[in-house]
Amino acid sequence: MSNKEKHWEKTKGLMIITLIIWFVFGYLIFMFGSDLNTSSFMGYPLAYYMCAQGSIIAFVVLIFWFANRQEKIDEEFGFTEKEDD
Amino acid sequence: MFKGNFIDNLPKIYGTYTGGFFIFIILMAIAEQAGMTAKTIGILFVAFTVCIYAIIGYLSRTVQVDAYYVAGRQVPTVFNGMATAADWMSGASFVAMAGGIYFGGYTYMAFLVGWTGGYVLVSSLLAPYLRKFGCYTVPDFIGTRYGGNFARFCAVVVLTLASFTYVTAQINATGTIASRALSIPFELGVWVGLVSILLCSMLGGMRAVTWTQVAQYIVLIIAYLIPVFWISNKSGFGFFPHFMLGEEVARLGALESQFGLVKNAAADIKAAGVPGGLKSIAVSHAGVPEGGMAAWKFISLALCMMVGTASLPHILMRYFTTPSVKAARKSVAWSLFFIALLYTSAPMLATLSKISLIDPNLPTGIIGKPIAEIMQIEWVNAWINVKQAFIADFNGDGILQLNEWFMRGDVVVLATPEVAGLPYVISGLVAAGGMAAAMSTADGLILAIANALSHDIYYKIIDPKADVRKRLLVARALLIVIGAAGAYIASMRITSILGAVAWAFDFAMSGLFFPLILGVWWKRATRQGAIAGMIAGLASGTAYLIYVYPKFMGNTPWLGIDHLRFGIIGASVCLVVMVVVSLMTEEPDKATQQMVDEVRVPSGKTILGKQH
Numbered sequence: 170m171s172n173k174e175k176h177w178e179k180t181k182g183l184m185i186i187t188l189i190i191w192f193v194f195g196y197l198i199f200m201f202g203s204d205l206n207t208s209s210f211m212g213y214p215l216a217y218y219m220c221a222q223g224s225i226i227a228f229v230v231l232i233f234w235f236a237n238r239q240e241k242i243d244e245e246f247g248f249t250e251k252e253d254d
Numbered sequence: 255m256f257k258g259n260f261i262d263n264l265p266k267i268y269g270t271y272t273g274g275f276f277i278f279i280i281l282m283a284i285a286e287q288a289g290m291t292a293k294t295i296g297i298l299f300v301a302f303t304v305c306i307y308a309i310i311g312y313l314s315r316t317v318q319v320d321a322y323y324v325a326g327r328q329v330p331t332v333f334n335g336m337a338t339a340a341d342w343m344s345g346a347s348f349v350a351m352a353g354g355i356y357f358g359g360y361t362y363m364a365f366l367v368g369w370t371g372g373y374v375l376v377s378s379l380l381a382p383y384l385r386k387f388g389c390y391t392v393p394d395f396i397g398t399r400y401g402g403n404f405a406r407f408c409a410v411v412v413l414t415l416a417s418f419t420y421v422t423a424q425i426n427a428t429g430t431i432a433s434r435a436l437s438i439p440f441e442l443g444v445w446v447g448l449v450s451i452l453l454c455s456m457l458g459g460m461r462a463v464t465w466t467q468v469a470q471y472i473v474l475i476i477a478y479l480i481p482v483f484w485i486s487n488k489s490g491f492g493f494f495p496h497f498m499l500g501e502e503v504a505r506l507g508a509l510e511s512q513f514g515l516v517k518n519a520a521a522d523i524k525a526a527g528v529p530g531g532l533k534s535i536a537v538s539h540a541g542v543p544e545g546g547m548a549a550w551k552f553i554s555l556a557l558c559m560m561v562g563t564a565s566l567p568h569i570l571m572r573y574f575t576t577p578s579v580k581a582a583r584k585s586v587a588w589s590l591f592f593i594a595l596l597y598t599s600a601p602m603l604a605t606l607s608k609i610s611l612i613d614p615n616l617p618t619g620i621i622g623k624p625i626a627e628i629m630q631i632e633w634v635n636a637w638i639n640v641k642q643a644f645i646a647d648f649n650g651d652g653i654l655q656l657n658e659w660f661m662r663g664d665v666v667v668l669a670t671p672e673v674a675g676l677p678y679v680i681s682g683l684v685a686a687g688g689m690a691a692a693m694s695t696a697d698g699l700i701l702a703i704a705n706a707l708s709h710d711i712y713y714k715i716i717d718p719k720a721d722v723r724k725r726l727l728v729a730r731a732l733l734i735v736i737g738a739a740g741a742y743i744a745s746m747r748i749t750s751i752l753g754a755v756a757w758a759f760d761f762a763m764s765g766l767f768f769p770l771i772l773g774v775w776w777k778r779a780t781r782q783g784a785i786a787g788m789i790a791g792l793a794s795g796t797a798y799l800i801y802v803y804p805k806f807m808g809n810t811p812w813l814g815i816d817h818l819r820f821g822i823i824g825a826s827v828c829l830v831v832m833v834v835v836s837l838m839t840e841e842p843d844k845a846t847q848q849m850v851d852e853v854r855v856p857s858g859k860t861i862l863g864k865q866h
Contacts, residue, residue, distance in 0.1 A: 177854050187378045195371040195560065196553050202360070202542035212500020214507075217540035220363040221601035222496065225370045225594045232377045232587040239382075240580060248855040250578045 176246040183242060187235045194219075194227040261328055268333075271306075272472050278302060283679045292678040296435040299682035300689050303473055307466045307693070308453040314465050315457035319722050319865055322459035322729065323390040323705060325575040327864075329464055334581075335588025337464045338572040340471035342369075342593055344420075345427025345692030346755050348474060351597075353663025355604035359539045361552065366597055368556035370590060372563025377586035380564060381573040383774040383853050385582035388860025389574060391702070392567040392766070393710040398862060399773040400781040401846065403715045408788040410706045412765030413567045415792070417699045418740065420566075420758035424696035425451070425737075426744040428689060435685040441745045448741040450689075451696045456730055459705070463697045464575060470690035475595055477687020482599045485606050485674040489616070495602040502609045506539045509612050513621060516657035518648070526646035532660040539608060551814050558821045562759025565766040568695075568702035579856035607670040612656065618673055625654050633672045637665060700740065704732040756818045757799070764795030764824025768832050777850050779832065782839040787832025795824020 170178075198205060198219055205216040213221070243249050260267075282295055316322055329337065347369070354362045389395045392413060397406030428447025433440045454466040482495055492498025517536040542548070563569065572589075573582040610618040620628045625647055628634055637643035644660040667688070671680040708729035713720055720728070765788045772779040800806045803817040815822050849861055 173851060173855060180854070184378045187374065191371060191374040191378075195367055195374075195556060199364075199367070199552050199556070200549050202549060202552065203544055206540070206542050209500065209504075211497060213503050214540045216542050217360055217363075217503060217601075220360065220367050222598045224367050225598055228370050228374055229587065229590050229594050231374055232590055233584075235374075235378055236580075236583040236587050239583060243580075243856050248857045250580060250857050 172246055176242065176248060179242045179245075180239065183235065183238050187231065190231055191228070194224040194231075198224070261330065264330065264333055268468060268472065271469060272476075275303075275473060275476065279679065279683060282682060283677060286677055286679050292681070293437060295678055295682040296685055297437075299686040300432065300435040303686045303690060304450045304453075304693075307469060307690075308450070310466045310469055311454040311462045312457060314462035316459065316461050317722070317726065319725065320390075321461045322726055323574075323709065324571075325459075325461040325464045327575055328577055329575040331576065331581045331585045332588050333468050334464070334572060334576055334585040335592050336471040337467035338569065338585070338589035339592035339596075340467040340474065340690070340694035341568060341572055341698040342589070342695070343474065343596055343691050344695040344755065345424055345431070345688060347596065347600075348478065348688050348691035349427065349431075349664045349667050351600045352603040352607065353666040355601050356608055356666045357533050357535060357537065357663060359537045360542055361537060361548070363601065364552045364555040365559060366600070368559025369563065370593060370597055371556065372560035373586055373590040373593075375560060375564035376569065376573075377583055379771050379775070380570060381582045381586050382579045382856065384570060384770075385573055385576060386579050386853050386856060386860060388862040388864070388866075390709050390862075390866070391706045392570055392770070393706050394714075394862070395773065396769055396784065397710060397714065399846070399849070400769075400779075400784045402781055405781055405785050405788075406710050406714060408785055409766065409769070410710050412761065412788060412792055413706050414703050416566065416758045416762035416765075417568060417703045418736075419761060420568075420755060421696055421699040421703070421736075421740045422743045423755050424692050424699065425740045427692035428696060429741075429744060431685055431688045431692060435682075435689070444741050444745045447689075447693070447696075448737050451693050451700065452733060452737055454693065455697045455701050456733060459726075459729065460571075460575060460701060463701050464572075466697065467694045470694040471592065474687040474690040474694075475592070477683045477690070478596050478599060478603075481671045481676065481680055481684060482603050482606070484676055484680070485610075485670060486602070488676065489606070489610060489618070489674055491606060491609070495606065496598060499602055499605050502605055503540050505613065506605065506608055507541065510535075510538055510541075510656075513612070513656040516655075518657050522648060523646070526644075526648065528644050528646055528660050529641040532642070532644050532662050534657045534660050535608070535612075536657065539605070547814055554815065554819050554822060558756070558763065558819050559759055561763040561767050561825060562821060565762035565770065566759065567706070567762070567766070568698040570770075571702055571705070572698070603670065604666060607666045607673070610670070610673055611659070618675075621654055621656050621659060623654055625652055628654055633669060637661065637669060642669075696740075700733055700737050703736050704729055707732050707736075757820075760795060760799070760819070760821030760824065761792070763821040764828060765792040767825055768829045772832060772836075774850065774853060776836075777847050778836055778841060780836045780839045780842055783832045783834075783836030786835040787828040790831040791824045791828025794827040795820050798823040 202216040206214040208215045210218045286295060320326055384395055387395050393406050393409035396409035425444055425447055429440055429444030432446045433443030455463045486492055486495035491502055515536055515538060518534060573585060576582045576585050610616060612621040613619045614622040625645055642662045642665050645654060646658050648658055668684060671684065708725065712728050713725050769784045769788055799817055799820040801809050802811045852861060
């Protein structure tokens with residue numbers, strides 16, 4: 170496998186992991202909204218909290234994490250951009 | 255002189271700007287104490303901020319193609335994040351979102367999840383690759399990746415339809431805010447709004463829009479957060495509302511069962527003469543509706559909004575302006591961070607507003623008190639007079655019940671500061687924030703449409719030999735034409751803000767989502783496949799919308815997929831058709847496959863030249 174192909178395999182892997190986490194916070198937990206609401210977090214009913222703040226914060230952290238991971242992958246295979254471009 | 259150190263000086267420039275804006279707020283507060291009328295303060299707030307945007311728009315004028323289309327590709331990550339956040343958060347987000355949560359509770363909050371989660375798709379599937387491609391517009395990518403003018407043309411059609419649906423709502427919002435703040439008729443307000451929008455974008459295209467959007471973000475976020483924190487503190491709910499309103503949310507649940515959530519019959523509402531668009535609370539604030547169908551409705555709405563986000567050209571094109579692919583990825587993260595500041599505050603504002611009104615133990619509470627007494631309150635009177643609030647004593651006991659208090663959703667953002675007894679200067683600030691939100695989104699949308707028409711239709715298809723001067727002239731003329739068309743339709747007041755906004759997402763996802771991502775992620779995707787997918791997706795989505803929308807054919811939605819969610823149908827059809835047709839047609843040629851390989855690595859030259 171060429172360098173480019175290996176880079177793309179890893180990139181795809183990261184994309185899939187990212188989308189799985191996205192699926193959990195965007196959909197999976199809301200399939201169980203009424204069960205979640207029986208517990209609470211900081212006094213908020215949990216399902217309410219997750220859509221008011223929890224999932225949104227999770228998405229922000231996820232994208233920052235994804236960007237850093239992808240930079241590492243690019244670096245590993247020598248595809249980092251030159252800064253002067 | 256302006257350009258050289260401009261980028262390095264950005265933090266200083268916008269820091270000074272923010273400081274200046276705070277000084278302006280303080281001056282207005284002093285003027286209020288000195289007896290300046292509320293009306294004058296409102297006018298000054300809107301006029302002052304709009305003038306600043308116009309000055310930025312003028313200073314960013316340009317005669318270069320890459321500055322006009324992609325801001326010269328030198329917008330730093332964090333600033334592009336702010337600009338995207340302003341681009342993204344529309345008049346509806348600013349003015350109507352808290353109201354939506356106020357009335358719709360948990361069910362409505364599917365919009366919050368949907369309008370944020372889409373950025374995960376943008377960052378992992380699209381933005382870095384489109385940046386590497388080096389396109390000026392979204393159809394530019396479709397046209398080059400799949401080849402041929404017809405694919406390009408189809409993409410322009412989807413883009414125009416989605417963005418235009420969205421832009422009328424935004425011009426409508428600028429008109430509403432301008433007419434309220436400047437005390438002019440709505441029809442005139444729409445045109446005043448349009449002129450302000452064009453001042454920001456006409457001379458400098460993307461470059462001007464970028465730097466005004468950063469300025470608009472600063473105004474809108476200050477205007478949203480100050481009231482939320484102030485109200486929370488003043489009413490004793492806690493210093494940091496986001497962490498401290500848990501108890502209030504729980505108390506809302508108790509109050510709901512105490513007063514009872516009654517859904518008024520349509521006939522009663524009509525008989526009482528409740529003005530159109532006003533609602534009473536009939537849905538639980540934090541309670542999750544039971545059953546699989548309710549969960550599916552939540553999830554399907556979130557899905558449409560997320561996939562729609564990743565297909566909306568005015569958002570995607572913001573990531574063409576970063577200096578590198580790496581910066582494009584980081585910039586998506588910053589965008590969502592800046593968006594989250596407002597989106598996580600909207601439920602808090604809705605909670606504060608609701609508890610202040612319905613808790614009878616609070617001095618601001620009105621539910622459960624005698625109607626005669628409530629009619630004495632100044633803000634109640636003022637909002638009833640302009641038909642934004644209404645009292646209908648259904649059971650005739652002279653006491654205001656929860657289902658007898660009607661108001662418009664916008665009132666939550668616009669009146670809560672007044673209800674909590676904040677000075678008028680805050681209401682002026684909120685007007686300026688709403689104006690900034692609506693203007694920045696309208697600017698991004700109008701520019702997206704005009705750029706697609708001028709670059710993809712005029713330059714790429716009609717007259718490829720046109721010189722730079724002529725291209726930019728056409729681009730600017732189109733800005734005016736599209737803006738005017740949007741303003742004309744907005745002045746006719748056709749749809750409510752949110753109906754139209756959700757449709758834009760559904761249109762975009764029906765026609766563009768799969769052609770965009772498969773263009774990067776599936777080498778086998780062919781021109782014929784993409785064209786068939788775009789046409790079939792858009793046609794089936796639109797047909798389904800006509801089939802279910804109550805004002806058109808009004809048939810029963812299939813599996814709960816109503817007119818807000820028609821993109822599910824469109825995008826699924828698009829995917830199936832695109833894959834089937836691609837597999838039936840000949841594999842793309844070597845050059846195209848190599849191009850896709852190139853797009854997948856960040857380093858190296860962009861596919862399309864710096865100027866094209």
